Amino acid sequence: MRLYCFCWDESNLIRDRYPHPEFSHCACAPPPPAKTSGSGLRNRTVATMEEPEMQLKGKKVTDKFTESVYVLANEPSVALYRLQEHVRRSLPELAQHKADMQRWEEQSQGAIYTVEYACSAVKNLVDSSVYFRSVEGLLKQAISIRDHMNATAQGHR
Secondary structure (H helix, E strand, O other): OOOEEEEEOOOOOEEEEEEOOOOOOOOOOOOOOOEOOOOOOEOOOOOOOOOHHHHHHHHHHHHHHHHHHHHHHHHHHHHHHHHHHHHHHHHHHHHHHHHHHHHHHHHHHHHHHHHHHHHHHHHHHHHOHHHHHHHHHHHHHHHHHHHHHHHHHHHOO
16 A cells, blocks of 8 residues: 655645655654564554544545546636637627728728829829910910901901
8 A cells, every 4th residue: 555645835735745655754744654563564554534634634635636626627618618708799899890891991992092093183284284385385376366367357447
């Protein structure tokens, strides 16, 4: 039979667990095994849970062990449940945000197209200043011809 020593720290958590038949290293050690006479066999004294301190320590160990097993058994399912609930609550809002963003992207693309078209129109106006000067020269020439024709028409009368 293998005996184990459980040592607690200040927070009542198991600090160490060592296999040691005599527990000579620990303050919670049971008395060393008793020797029997006669057949030469040694009786090992097993720590009994009759003492209140040992019962309390045994209860703490079993409670911590049970709690650890419970947490380990249920933690993944609880985490997945919480994740599912979070997705269920936030998905409609995220879908609405996505639709809003797509609508705003379409509006922005339309506004960008309009601004780019206006910029190209202004650039074309700047580039067409040569043509405007030519038209201005032709208009001045037409006005001078008209004035000349008016002057000659008045002279023939």
